[in-house]
Amino acid sequence: MSDPRITPVNARVAAAHLPGAAPNLRRVTPEPLRVTRPVVDLLRAPGGARDRQLLWGEAVDRYEDHQGISFVQARRDGYVGYLSSDALGPERAATHWVSAPATHAYAAADIKSPDRHMLSFGSRLTALSETEKFIETDAGFVPRAHLHPINGRLDDPVAVAELFIGTPYLWGGNSRSGIDCSGLVQAALLACAHPCPGDTDMQETEVGHRANESPQRGDLLFWKGHVALVVDVDTILHANAFHMAVSYEPMRAAIARIQDQGDGAVTAHKRL
Incomplete structure (x- = not known):
């Protein structure tokens, strides 16, 4: 079954390229647009919960404009959702x-x-x-x-993530005003030219390879529903609800704390 987070189909339309879409749906070739607000929520449903956020100038493909709400797919990671149509403008090449x-x-x-x-x-x-x-x-x-x-890239995801130190924790956030664990990792990796999806489960599956050695700078540690960047053998950096901010934390203490609060053990150690 296709993941609804990255599948451009709703109750009325489906992307023209999708195989096997229901015959009652209108098949649509998307309209290329860009975000024209500093930050805009990408919603799970019109008027619904925030799944992610998009930033000024980010490219989207719009599949529907219905009653002032656009159904779009973000090009940075394929995430689909809804946002206000007045937050979009004509496509323009970023420099x-x-x-x-x-x-x-x-x-x-x-x-x-x-x-x-x-x-x-x-x-x-x-x-x-x-x-x-x-x-x-x-x-x-x-x-x-x-x-x-636009083609200039950075080379240290940890150094990028450190730019967000003190940023308040925000579920589904992707900006300096508020960010969550997967948003922080995505921002850090994309800035260093590493493709990265938007949610922790996707990141655990798609980013890097499993590492059997001791953690080193730039590695990723995953828990169910959470991810952190390794700063050094003793320290992680993550956006977390415990500190309600992007913060450093001693690695062993964080692993113990997360397990003690009922969220389980580390599920994966990945290396880029």
Whole structure:
């Protein structure tokens, strides 16, 4: 059975490429669009629970616009869901991405000008013009120091995750304003050009290979419904509801705590 989290089909439409979709469904070729809000919730159902979040400039394929709600599939990881149609705009090729934990987009190339948006790490932007210290983008003027060229990648997922230290824990969150364990791992891995799905069970199955050696920097430890990055042989880094934030934690203490609270033992140790 297809995973509904990554299968573009609902009660009315199905992606044209899907085999075996119910004959009563309208078969649809998607419309390519992009997110035009700093952060938008990707909902399980219209008006329902948040499954994930999408950031400014992220590409989506829209399969339906029904009563002002769009049914979309995110290109970064294939996750499907619903969001407000007014959070989407025409597709536009991104030229840069936000590599600072967060930044502001200003009305002019001047830090004293009004700030239009707060943009999170990973937001994708299109350059319109450049000055010495700013790049004018589709969101506004963003400091050069906070941007990487679209193909520029980082090389240490742990260092990326450390940018989020202190970020409040948010179930389904994917931004500097709030993030969960799988969102943190996904942000870290995608920034380093490692494909990564959105949820922990998918990550445990699809990311890296099982490691039998002692944990080392950059490894992933999985529990049922949770994931952490290994900082060193004694320390992990994770977004967690115990601290309600992205935080370091002694590895052995975390393993014992998680088991004692009834969430079980480590289910996998993976290496990229």
